[in-house]
Amino acid sequence: MQHAPFVAWLMQTGGVAHTSDARRAGYGTREIADAVLRGHALRIRRSWIAVRGADAATLTAVDVGGRLTCVSALAPLGMWVPPAAAADGRVHVSVAPNASRFAQAGLRAHWGAGPAPVAPRAVREHPLNVLAHVSECLELVDALAVWESAVNKGIVAPAVLRRVKWRSVRGRQLAEATSVLSDSGLETHACHALRALGLAVRQQVWIAGQPVDLLVGERLVVQLDGGHHLEKKQRRRDITHDSRLRLMGYTVFRFDYHQVLFDWAHVESVITTAVAQGLHA
Structure with a gap:
C-alpha cells in the first residue's frame, strides 16, 4: 500500500496536481505509477495526475491546459450560480492569450487574464479573476448577483473590490454597484x-x-x-x-x-x- 500516502496527499491538494509538485512533496515515480496501476489515480496529459473521482470540470480545464473559472468555479468557491448559466453545461476555462488552440466543444474559453496573478500550475483561478470573467460573460443583473454573493459569503470585501485595478468597464461598474448595495443600499x-x-x-x-x-x-x-x-x-x-x-x-x-x-x-x-x-x- 505504498501508494496510500500519495493518494492522501493528492486529495489534500484538491484532487489534481502536477507530477513535479508530487516529487517535491517526496513522492517518487514508482509511487505515482503504482497509484495509477491500482486505479486510485489517473494521468491527465503528460505531467498531471488526479485522484480517481476528481471534479470532472477541473479535469477538463487541466486537459486543455487551462484553469477552471467563471461559472464553473462559482460553486467550489461557495458563490451563487445563476440557474441559466448552470443549465448551459459548458465548462468555463481560462487560458493564456498565447496558448495553442484546442477543440472548444463543450467549453467556454476565457482568453483574457484577470487582475490577480496566479501560480503557473494552479488548476482554478483566483476569486478576483473568477469575478472578472463573470463580469464579461454574464448579463449585468446575473453578474451583480454573483458579485453580491461573493461579498455576502465573506470571500471578498467591498473595499477590496473598489481598489482592484479592473481591466474592463464592466468590472469597474460591478465593483461600484456592489459597494453601493453593501454600503448604503x-x-x-x-x-x-x-x-x-x-x-x-x-x-x-x-x-x-x-x-x-x-x-x-x-x-x-x-x-x-x-x-x-x-x-x-x-x-x-x-x-x-x-x-x-x-x-x-x-x-x-x-x-x-x-x-x-x-x-x-x-x-x-x-x-x-x-x-x-x-x-x-
Whole structure:
C-alpha cells in the first residue's frame, strides 16, 4: 500500500496536481505509477495526475491546459450560480492569450487574464479573476448577483473590490454597484442622487398602509425593486399597493436595481420630466 500516502496527499491538494509538485512533496515515480496501476489515480496529459473521482470540470480545464473559472468555479468557491448559466453545461476555462488552440466543444474559453496573478500550475483561478470573467460573460443583473454573493459569503470585501485595478468597464461598474448595495443600499443611493438635483425627497413614507421607498415632493412616488421583488407574492403586493396609490392621486414610477445602478440616466430623465410636468406637487 505504498501508494496510500500519495493518494492522501493528492486529495489534500484538491484532487489534481502536477507530477513535479508530487516529487517535491517526496513522492517518487514508482509511487505515482503504482497509484495509477491500482486505479486510485489517473494521468491527465503528460505531467498531471488526479485522484480517481476528481471534479470532472477541473479535469477538463487541466486537459486543455487551462484553469477552471467563471461559472464553473462559482460553486467550489461557495458563490451563487445563476440557474441559466448552470443549465448551459459548458465548462468555463481560462487560458493564456498565447496558448495553442484546442477543440472548444463543450467549453467556454476565457482568453483574457484577470487582475490577480496566479501560480503557473494552479488548476482554478483566483476569486478576483473568477469575478472578472463573470463580469464579461454574464448579463449585468446575473453578474451583480454573483458579485453580491461573493461579498455576502465573506470571500471578498467591498473595499477590496473598489481598489482592484479592473481591466474592463464592466468590472469597474460591478465593483461600484456592489459597494453601493453593501454600503448604503439601493434606496439611499437613489435618494442621494435625486437630492443632488435639488429635489425634496423623503424615504419610507407610509401611504395606503405601506411605506413607499421614495416620495418626491408631495405626490410623486418612486418604488425601487431589489431582488426580492422578483418573487410572485411580493410582486402581487407591489401591484396592489401601486393601484391604491394611483387611486389616491399619486404618480407612481417603479424601477429595478439594474436601472438604478446601470442606467441612472433613464431613471433621472423620467423623474425630472415628471417634476417638470408638476406631477410631484
